[in-house]
Amino acid sequence: MLLRRNLLVVICGVIIASGAVSGTEVVGAVGGEVSFGPDKPLPPPVSSITWKHIKDGETVKAIEWEDGEITAPNPRFKGITTLDTKTGNITIKELTVEHSGVYTIDISGKEQAQRFTLTVMESVPQPVIKTEPSSSPGAVYLSCKYNATVIWKNSAGKKLTGSAFENTITVEKNGNPDEFYTCTLENKASRKTSKPVYERDLFKAESDGVAGLTATLIGVILGIPGILFAAFLGLYKLCPPFHNCVSPICGDAPCIGGLLKCLDGEKKGGQAKGNNDSTVVNLLNQKEKNIEDAKEDAKEDAKEDAKEDAKEDAKEAAEEDAKEDAKEDAKEDAKEDAKENAKEDAKEDAKEDA
Known part of the structure; x- marks a missing residue:
């Protein structure tokens, strides 16, 4: 009886311990970001917080807060990792597969039981629906062949069942040109949907x-x-x-x-029409001649105008030159007069002094 009671206590302890260290699964896409942290409030007072990353048997510090300073000691997390000191949550941006692994948190120097397992995977590509002919009249095959979970839907939002792995479905013409179909790819980290293909395009040739x-x-x-x-x-x-x-x-x-x-x-009236045609041709020829004459007259007028303008410009220039020459002559005459007057005055002054 005592042995059975002790065995029960051991089993309960193992169950409790297993629950205490049970991990939380976290999934992220390459190039994306994740955020996770303790599921309970931090026990006060908190003097330090340290997140550790365990991968391939190696443990490194991802980010640490102590004495009011936050640091990311490991280059793998430097510049892309932040820490919320109030909640203890860690955020990692620009994820790579190297960030996959187990994360633990130490609060005030004490390692917590809760663990987080992060899995970083490639996001699914943008799917493109391809059309393949069918042997059945009024029907086509739509294929969306990718290595991921495929979900087909019509314009009503109804899921459609396809072949193995749901890669291909058969669409029959129902007479509604606005009916469309989409293909959605998804994995644990991402989900993307193709552009719709409409019935009016699928059966356009027909x-x-x-x-x-x-x-x-x-x-x-x-x-x-x-x-x-x-x-x-x-x-x-x-x-x-x-x-x-x-x-x-x-x-x-x-x-x-x-x-x-x-x-x-x-x-x-064929003959009369022929005569009229000849008259029209003569009139057109005369009109062409008149136009040519007018062009020649315009050219002559332009030449005459240019000559007149040149003459006027020459006259203007000659007048300006004459004015300038007159000014220069007047200045020279004034200078000569001033010199003569000065000489006369000097002679008169000399006579007076003598």
Whole structure:
């Protein structure tokens, strides 16, 4: 009885200890950031906080706060790691796979039981949906082949079931051109969704083919009467026997008769039209000649204007030169007069002194 009680106590202790050191799983994407920390408030007073990183049997300090100073001793965490001294949370940015591992926290020099296991993995790529033809009419295959979990949805948000690994689905035409489909990739660290592909684009070739065939049939149906009528008019105008046969029969018809009379009038007036064309050509030639003459006159006028402007400029320049010369002459005369006056005054002063 005593042995069974002691065994029960040991088992309970192991369970409690296992729960105390149970780890917290944290997942991050390469290039992203994560933040984690104690799930309970820090026990006061807190004198220091140290986060340690354990990987491949090696333990290093990731970040440390002591005496009011925060440092990141290891280059792996320097410049990308921050610490909240109130909550104890650690934040790591610009993650790489080297940051994966186990993290422990020491508070006031005492290692805490809680551990964190960080897994850093590559984020999923931006998926692109590819279209593949199907042997079934009115259906296509959509593929999204990536090494990740694939989720297919339609425009209504309904998940669609595909082939193995959900990489390929079969889409059937339902007559709604605005219906679309998306492919989403996800792993524990990231999730990305493709651009939608619409039904109107998936079955565009088929719709274009039907529309083209319909347009061709309509064109043929509407074009046959026009071709026959054009042939009738051509024969009437160019084939005298046909003309002589048809004219008495259709000449008095309300519409056809008027058209035939117009054709006959055009035929008879061919010569007059030729004369009119000759007159028009002569008029156009005369107009061209008038334009050329006008251009020549404009050139002559421009030359004359240029000559006149040159003459005026020469006159202006000559007048300015004459003015300058007159000023210089006046200055020279004034100087000479001043010299003569000075000499006369000096002579007079000398006489007076003598």
